[in-house]
Amino acid sequence: MNRAEVKGTTAIHNNPVRIRESRGYRTFTVFNTIIMILISAVTLYPFLYLAAQSFSSQEAIRDGLVSIWPVGFNIDTYETVLKKGDFIGYYGNTLLYTAVGTTFSLLLSAMLAYPLSKKSLRLNRFLTPFIVFTMYFGGGMIPNYVLMTRLNLIDNLAAFVIPSLISTYYVLLMKSFFAGVPSELEEAGEMDGLNKFGVFFRIVLPLSMPIMATMLLFYAVGYWNNWFNAFLYIKTKAKWPVAYYLKTIISGTNDATQASESGGSIAANLKSCCMLLMAVPIICVYPFIQKYYVQGMMLGGVKE
Amino acid sequence: MAKKPVVNHMGKRETLGRHIIKNWQLYLMLLIPVVYYLIFRYTPMAGNVIAFRKYSAGGEIFGSGDWTLRFFDFFGKRRFRLTLLNTLRINIKYLLVRFPATLIFALLLNEIHHLRAKKLVQTVSYLPHFISTVIVVGMIKELLSTSGPINALIALRGGAKISFVMKPEWFDMIFVGSGIWQALGWGTILYLAAISNINPTLYEAAEIDGASHFQRVLHVTIPCIMPTITTLLILDIGGLVGSGGAFEKVQLLLNGNIKDVADILSTYVYDLGIGSKTPSYSMATAIGLFEGLVNLILLTIANLVSRKTAGSSLW
Numbered sequence: 001m002n003r004a005e006v007k008g009t010t011a012i013h014n015n016p017v018r019i020r021e022s023r024g025y026r027t028f029t030v031f032n033t034i035i036m037i038l039i040s041a042v043t044l045y046p047f048l049y050l051a052a053q054s055f056s057s058q059e060a061i062r063d064g065l066v067s068i069w070p071v072g073f074n075i076d077t078y079e080t081v082l083k084k085g086d087f088i089g090y091y092g093n094t095l096l097y098t099a100v101g102t103t104f105s106l107l108l109s110a111m112l113a114y115p116l117s118k119k120s121l122r123l124n125r126f127l128t129p130f131i132v133f134t135m136y137f138g139g140g141m142i143p144n145y146v147l148m149t150r151l152n153l154i155d156n157l158a159a160f161v162i163p164s165l166i167s168t169y170y171v172l173l174m175k176s177f178f179a180g181v182p183s184e185l186e187e188a189g190e191m192d193g194l195n196k197f198g199v200f201f202r203i204v205l206p207l208s209m210p211i212m213a214t215m216l217l218f219y220a221v222g223y224w225n226n227w228f229n230a231f232l233y234i235k236t237k238a239k240w241p242v243a244y245y246l247k248t249i250i251s252g253t254n255d256a257t258q259a260s261e262s263g264g265s266i267a268a269n270l271k272s273c274c275m276l277l278m279a280v281p282i283i284c285v286y287p288f289i290q291k292y293y294v295q296g297m298m299l300g301g302v303k304e
Numbered sequence: 305m306a307k308k309p310v311v312n313h314m315g316k317r318e319t320l321g322r323h324i325i326k327n328w329q330l331y332l333m334l335l336i337p338v339v340y341y342l343i344f345r346y347t348p349m350a351g352n353v354i355a356f357r358k359y360s361a362g363g364e365i366f367g368s369g370d371w372t373l374r375f376f377d378f379f380g381k382r383r384f385r386l387t388l389l390n391t392l393r394i395n396i397k398y399l400l401v402r403f404p405a406t407l408i409f410a411l412l413l414n415e416i417h418h419l420r421a422k423k424l425v426q427t428v429s430y431l432p433h434f435i436s437t438v439i440v441v442g443m444i445k446e447l448l449s450t451s452g453p454i455n456a457l458i459a460l461r462g463g464a465k466i467s468f469v470m471k472p473e474w475f476d477m478i479f480v481g482s483g484i485w486q487a488l489g490w491g492t493i494l495y496l497a498a499i500s501n502i503n504p505t506l507y508e509a510a511e512i513d514g515a516s517h518f519q520r521v522l523h524v525t526i527p528c529i530m531p532t533i534t535t536l537l538i539l540d541i542g543g544l545v546g547s548g549g550a551f552e553k554v555q556l557l558l559n560g561n562i563k564d565v566a567d568i569l570s571t572y573v574y575d576l577g578i579g580s581k582t583p584s585y586s587m588a589t590a591i592g593l594f595e596g597l598v599n600l601i602l603l604t605i606a607n608l609v610s611r612k613t614a615g616s617s618l619w
Binding site for chain 2: 022024025028029032033035036039040042043044046047049050053061062063064065066067068108109111112114115116118120121122123127130131134136137138139140141142143144145146147149150162163165166195196197200221224225226227228232243244246247250251268271272275278279282283286287290294297298
């Protein structure tokens, strides 16, 4: 219902503007097109550059010959990275952390958002502000760190996952979506003998795939990209996620000529290769869920 | 069973106990998330008390110790004033560029009538939002390195190579520029949503009145999306002293050469508390608390002003 509405209005809006295009407007259209192409090019260029570097020889990079195409094409870098056990290990850790974290995040967020979406639930009057307040104020970096160290979670998968387990903002988006599920359907389910868990799992969740797909993407990307939790809490090298490994190789100076810290001595083609390998799964997935997350973000714009 | 909706309808009359019993399954679902909030959101919030007591590693968070305000003497420290000013400077610069940039980009996107081309540009522009800060900083360092394409361009024109990430005068440019790269596309989503909700008859009426294209944007589109604009502005103002998204990027970009311009409150807090061999948790917490409270106050003021003047607010 919601979807149709949004689509409909977009379509309607795109028509009236077309009527009677003045000459000035046509000039504008040309400029606008150029601007859009420029923005897209600037957005994509860093990725192309990384790709070019990762397939180039170290000498060509050092001499500044690489700009958009590989120079001295080779796939040695990829062989080195993929054959050396540690990168694969970090990658595996990231996969594990992301899978476990996302599963629990989705489950707990939905369990919070669904009851919150029920206007008839009287304790929501206190629960909603209780949840929302944490968006605007919280313990700072140190109290959080102190708590996690006091709980003896160092080097534990839980230490990586727990700090970002439930995002209040995402819960509010889910809540808006659940609130839009027609209550008649839920009542029909109850009449068929489902209890409230049954209604939630067998009726509401299957109808909520757009928001669940969006949340899956958002949470998964959050865990996939997270280096800071590992930086604080994962001390054993073998347990690092790939994002933290990347942090260790890119930090330090950027200049090939001035290697001051460990990062400086690592070859640019190797860094580029690792960065690309980390970004590729996201690049491959996000366009296919675009319809859903754009819609999901809109829920945040519409105030209840 | 069939009676249920009727009872629901008279919900106001039932006692709280009966209400909870009837909805016990929903309240049970809330249990784990609420416990999570209590332990991992509200306990750290209460943990701010270590700003008022001496706390050393391994001690009791809510344990004994004399109350003191001496950890708030950071106000007199040089590094505090420096980091406060740096935080404000980079946040304000970033906001001043990003805010109009995303709005204008959204308005321009809206003028693309070829739907597939529009969607393609959108897809491309959303990409950076999903990329890890680690990769973003890695890209910055590669693109701006002395052997990178920017320096190649400079060399081509006969200029001297610049080691950008080591130069204080380039830091703001790098910070704001990369931020725009990351946020430009994503920032348009809410604007485009608001624009698509505008009643098309308003445009038709404006056209009949002889409004040009530009006038329609100025007098129909912008007033109609004003609530969205103000809401986003309030949120941004509430984050001006905070380092939210900036912390990771700054932490990764920071080096000795640019410390005077790039050191911000959260990197200071980090250094004092976690990054130090002799940590001063209490003062680090005090600075973090100061940051959080100032943000909360700014947000409240911005919200109040917006409610009074524009009629839209967060709460």
